[in-house]
Amino acid sequence: xxxxxxxxxxxxYWWILVSLLGAILVFLLFVQGGxxxxxxxxxxxxxxxxxxxxxxxxxxxxxxxxxxxxxAFFASFPLFYSTSFSGAYWVWFIILxxxxxxxxxxxxxxxxxxxxxxxxxxxxxxxxxxxxxxxLGAAVSTFFTGSNFTIDSQRHSxxxxxxxxxxAALNIQNLSxxxxxxxxxxxxxxxxxxxxxxxxxxxxxxxxxxxxxAAPFVVFFLMFVGFLIFSEGFAVDPVTGNVSMEPYKYLxxxxxxxxxxxxxxxxxxxxxxxxxxxxxxxxxxxxxxxxMAGVGTVLTVFSLFLVAGFNNTAFYPSxxxxxxxLTIANSSSSHYTLTAMSYxxxxxxxxxxxIVFAWRAINNKKADVKDLENExxx
Amino acid sequence: xxxxxPALVDWSRAxxxxxxxxxxxxxxxxLGLSFIVAFMESIYVKTGNEEWKRITKFWMTLFGINFAIGxxxxxxxxxxxxxxxxxxxxxVGDIFGAPLAVEGxxxxxxxxxxxxxxxxxxxxxxxxxxLASTWLTAIGANLSALWIxxxxxxxxxxxxxxxxxxxxxxxxxxxxxxxxxPVAINKFLHTVSSGYVLAAVFVIGISSWFxxxxxxxxxxxxxxxxxxxxxxxxxxxxxxxxxxxxKLMAKYQPMKFAAMENVYEGQSKAPLVVIGLFQGKNETTxxxxxxxxxxxQNFLSSMAFMDxxxxxxxxxxxxxxxxxxxxxxxxxxxxKGKLAMDALKGYGEAKKTNDTEKMAQSAKVLEENYxxxxxGSLSAPTxxxxxxxxxxxxFRTMVFLGFWFVLLFVLALIYLMxxxxxxxxxxxxxxxxxxxxxxxxxxxxxxxxxxxxxxxVIQDLMSVATGxxxxxxxxxxxxxxxxxxxxxxxLIAEVKIMVKQIGLGFKDGGNE
Numbered sequence: 073x074x075x076x077x078x079x080x081x082x083x084x085y086w087w088i089l090v091s092l093l094g095a096i097l098v099f100l101l102f103v104q105g106g107x108x109x110x111x112x113x114x115x116x117x118x119x120x121x122x123x124x125x126x127x128x129x130x131x132x133x134x135x136x137x138x139x140x141x142x143x144a145f146f147a148s149f150p151l152f153y154s155t156s157f158s159g160a161y162w163v164w165f166i167i168l169x170x171x172x173x174x175x176x177x178x179x180x181x182x183x184x185x186x187x188x189x190x191x192x193x194x195x196x197x198x199x200x201x202x203x204x205x206x207x208l209g210a211a212v213s214t215f216f217t218g219s220n221f222t223i224d225s226q227r228h229s230x231x232x233x234x235x236x237x238x239x240a241a242l243n244i245q246n247l248s249x250x251x252x253x254x255x256x257x258x259x260x261x262x263x264x265x266x267x268x269x270x271x272x273x274x275x276x277x278x279x280x281x282x283x284x285x286a287a288p289f290v291v292f293f294l295m296f297v298g299f300l301i302f303s304e305g306f307a308v309d310p311v312t313g314n315v316s317m318e319p320y321k322y323l324x325x326x327x328x329x330x331x332x333x334x335x336x337x338x339x340x341x342x343x344x345x346x347x348x349x350x351x352x353x354x355x356x357x358x359x360x361x362x363x364m365a366g367v368g369t370v371l372t373v374f375s376l377f378l379v380a381g382f383n384n385t386a387f388y389p390s391x392x393x394x395x396x397x398l399t400i401a402n403s404s405s406s407h408y409t410l411t412a413m414s415y416x417x418x419x420x421x422x423x424x425x426x427i428v429f430a431w432r433a434i435n436n437k438k439a440d441v442k443d444l445e446n447e448x449x450x
Numbered sequence: 451x452x453x454x455x456p457a458l459v460d461w462s463r464a465x466x467x468x469x470x471x472x473x474x475x476x477x478x479x480x481l482g483l484s485f486i487v488a489f490m491e492s493i494y495v496k497t498g499n500e501e502w503k504r505i506t507k508f509w510m511t512l513f514g515i516n517f518a519i520g521x522x523x524x525x526x527x528x529x530x531x532x533x534x535x536x537x538x539x540x541x542v543g544d545i546f547g548a549p550l551a552v553e554g555x556x557x558x559x560x561x562x563x564x565x566x567x568x569x570x571x572x573x574x575x576x577x578x579x580x581l582a583s584t585w586l587t588a589i590g591a592n593l594s595a596l597w598i599x600x601x602x603x604x605x606x607x608x609x610x611x612x613x614x615x616x617x618x619x620x621x622x623x624x625x626x627x628x629x630x631x632p633v634a635i636n637k638f639l640h641t642v643s644s645g646y647v648l649a650a651v652f653v654i655g656i657s658s659w660f661x662x663x664x665x666x667x668x669x670x671x672x673x674x675x676x677x678x679x680x681x682x683x684x685x686x687x688x689x690x691x692x693x694x695x696x697k698l699m700a701k702y703q704p705m706k707f708a709a710m711e712n713v714y715e716g717q718s719k720a721p722l723v724v725i726g727l728f729q730g731k732n733e734t735t736x737x738x739x740x741x742x743x744x745x746x747q748n749f750l751s752s753m754a755f756m757d758x759x760x761x762x763x764x765x766x767x768x769x770x771x772x773x774x775x776x777x778x779x780x781x782x783x784x785x786k787g788k789l790a791m792d793a794l795k796g797y798g799e800a801k802k803t804n805d806t807e808k809m810a811q812s813a814k815v816l817e818e819n820y821x822x823x824x825x826g827s828l829s830a831p832t833x834x835x836x837x838x839x840x841x842x843x844x845f846r847t848m849v850f851l852g853f854w855f856v857l858l859f860v861l862a863l864i865y866l867m868x869x870x871x872x873x874x875x876x877x878x879x880x881x882x883x884x885x886x887x888x889x890x891x892x893x894x895x896x897x898x899x900x901x902x903x904x905x906x907v908i909q910d911l912m913s914v915a916t917g918x919x920x921x922x923x924x925x926x927x928x929x930x931x932x933x934x935x936x937x938x939x940x941l942i943a944e945v946k947i948m949v950k951q952i953g954l955g956f957k958d959g960g961n962e
Contacts, residue, residue, distance in 0.1 A: 129570055132521075132562035139525055140554030146532065147551035150543025150619075157532025157539075158919035164533055165929055168526055169936065175522035176940055179515055185950035187943035225798040226618040227540045230920060405544045406614070406621040416552050423559045430563045430583070433575045 091377030105257030108201030151403035160237025209253030218391035255289035270438035306389035336375035342368025476520035482649020484588035538917030553597035561590030603634035640691035650681025700754035716764035722749035780831035787826030
């Protein structure tokens with residue numbers, strides 16, 4: 073089946089899968105959003121415990137999606153993996169450290185004799201919520217703003233900045249996406265609380281914080297979109313493979329790929345609706361808002377990835393040497409490997425099905441503090 | 451391919467070793483305890499005996515503590531291939547990435563989905579659904595190990611690929627050959643069974659502590675029965691797969707085998723040095739001399755090649771060559787490796803000018819000499835000798851401990867059947883002390899595997915010096931020490947929490 077597809081078709085197929093994983097990852101960052109809200113919404117030890125147990129039952133999904141996102145990138149576009157991870161060394165390590173401390177904090181925070189104390193583990197979770205989201209957003213934004221590397225004929229890469237990727241955080245466009253992702257994760261977390269928590273104190277506080285976080289999210293997201301639409305982009309000549317700067321490249325991509333533009337607009341509308349509807353009619357929308365905003369997030373991020381990689385665009389551009397820029401064509405795995413992996417990808421619907429099944433099984437009613445008494449408590 | 455700063459290579463290796471060792475502190479227990487817990491819960495569901503539920507929840511709590519830190523240390527390893535070994539990542543990405551992606555899609559999600567049900571689903575899902583989740587967690591955890599071990603095995607024995615000069619990398623030509631390589635199958639079975647043995651020793655050791663303290667004796671003994679049966683079966687299995695592993699090593703990685711056995715001059719009817727004490731290196735020959743040793747005649751030939759008369763090549767044979775046994779001198783392999791490297795470079799230059807004739811010539815030379823490619827980056831034949839003493843001692847310590855664990859499981863079962871185990875204080879203390887020994891044994895297994903194959907990151911094709919990322923050495927040193935501090939702090943936290951939870955005993959779930 074997949075053997076008959078061209079290498080280009082397989083590259084596009086895998087870019088779609090990687091984009092989908094990236095989009096689902098951003099949605100699942102609501103776990104990080106919840107962690108970054110523990111001091112603002114969780115005013116008491118009990119409410120913090122409730123918040124962390126609500127998002128805590130999902131932390132493995134986010135973590136696993138991140139790991140799979142990295143694995144899928146390695147498998148399908150290995151030149152990106154080898155170039156970006158070694159080049160932007162410090163950015164990736166800070167992100168990784170933020171996730172390392174997260175993984176243990178849930179299990180350790182409330183255990184007796186945990187050496188560092190509950191407050192320290194809670195601080196780790198907050199740091200993960202803050203740095204994990206901002207830096208991941210900023211790193212993805214470099215798909216549009218470019219990075220500083222060169223690649224030789226044997227595909228060995230060199231990073232030209234001593235700051236090793238940290239320089240990306242100083243770019244206002246990157247920063248605006250990083251902050252947009254941070255505030256979006258908090259908005260999604262609040263909507264998730266509406267769906268899963270019955271405790272009045274937490275819900276009242278969450279309702280108050282929804283707009284506090286939604287407003288900066290909208291501002292930073294619009295800033296990013298403004299930069300994106302009006303900036304030059306990294307265009308690839310489909311015949312020669314040469315990379316050049318093209319004014320309004322990403323706007324052109326949206327116009328030339330109308331389906332992607334529709335997905336993008338639908339995504340944005342759904343996210344905004346997910347925020348506004350529970351404000352207008354809380355009881356009617358408290359359960360549904362997270363799914364509306366969640367689907368919207370997935371569609372928006374998915375379409376942004378497609379804008380970055382499709383339509384003869386360099387998805388990981390180099391500002392140090394334009395011709396070193398990575399495209400889905402020059403950075404991918406071989407036809408054979410992409411074919412083999414494509415067969416494996418047929419399991420994805422099955423994986424999604426059992427995730428939904430298991431998720432429903434353990435999320436069958438709203439949680440309150442008293443429900444934590446007989447459970448495995450974080 | 452360029453050789454970088456030697457300090458950069460050493461620190462990059464040190465960082466990978468550090469993170470891998472820390473990760474491997476937690477993974478084997480996850481692999482084994484997941485099955486032991488699944489057995490225990492199965493008995494509970496089958497019999498309806500609430501004692502088994504208490505037992506299951508107690509060990510499950512310890513599993514959870516260990517699982518979290520295993521996950522935390524694992525994510526670093528996945529990304530470290532890119533951060534610190536970028537040239538290697540490109541060179542093998544077409545092969546190595548596929549198992550990793552398969553692992554993500556097929557194994558990690560099973561594990562992460564059902565581990566959540568396993569922990570928080572006791573009062574939310576049916577007994578049978580919960581039991582299925584526990585089993586699926588165990589299967590997912592073990593499947594995770596399969597794919598990463600397939601990738602590691604490929605580095606020891608690269609098969610199923612061809613080199614593409616256009617992309618300057620290996621490209622997969624047969625997925626099944628990669629997946630079902632004899633080295634991969636054996637490595638998976640040997641490695642996961644080491645986790646099963648470690649977990650069984652862990653359960654027996656902790657249960658022994660309860661008996662020594664005269665606490666919760668019945669529940670501790672019930673735990674011991676499950677662990678001893680599982681451990682005994684798996685420890686026999688680990689010996690069989692270990693033996694096969696040595697045979698494969700003798701066949702595919704003769705230098706590692708020669709170092710592990712300290713065979714300097716090859717011989718037929720080679721004796722096996724059961725134990726030996728080194729006195730130092732002979733300055734003239736470079737041979738590591740024994741001060742004392744205990745040998746079994748002909749046994750090494752028999753074990754490695756199933757033939758007492760078989761020739762076992764020594765370090766000297768591999769370095770200097772042995773025409774009689776068709777072993778090419780390493781200096782010749784270095785020369786051929788340099789030819790391959792030059793041809794690869796020439797191919798790239800010819801391609802730029804579209805000189806098809808030169809491209810074809812270069813491709814031919816490259817193909818003829820490709821299997822020596824890694825040798826081209828070496829400066830001297832002796833570069834291919836791994837640390838002999840470390841490999842030799844690590845192997846023997848691991849093997850002796852492996853046999854001790856068999857005895858431990860046998861004795862545990864005998865004493866349990868005779869109902870005398872409470873009175874065997876010496877045995878209970880030995881079982882408790884065996885917990886750190888099990889960790890030591892499994893770590894030493896990796897030392898043999900990884901140190902023994904130096905200087906290769908991919909056997910014969912790429913040296914560690916060639917595979918490393920070109921990063922400022924200071925950055926790697928900094929991240930090394932950050933890892934050291936963070937992981938050590940987390941390890942201390944984990945051990946303290948574990949000890950406390952064990953002290954709380956078999957309550958309803960251990961931590962509640």
